[in-house]
Amino acid sequence: MMKSLIIFIAALVAGYVTWQLSPQISGHKEAFDSLGYYGVALTVTGIILFARPYFAGLGVAAGQVVFFLLMPDPGKLWAVGIVFLLLSGVVTTVVAFAVRLTIQNTGILKRQ
16 A cells, blocks of 8 residues: 555656646646657656556646646636546556566566
């Protein structure tokens, strides 16, 4: 349970930071305006937090929603944006599952 909580919090921070750093890294106000940057951020989070895929996806989505709701002007399509952010957690979850299954099937991290 503790490992799941740690992964959720780490993913929440990653989701928040993805949006926080978006203007500096991609030059776009919103992270999903730069699909390259956004896709890489979601993928890397899934790779790093593969141990608990569902918690990684939920945390990333939650962190992005928190940032989005704290924005001074989320725009007219804020409801669509929140749905998109929630769906983006699926990307992290799928990547984390793929990494986890690859590790399990290849025995890369077998305990000695």
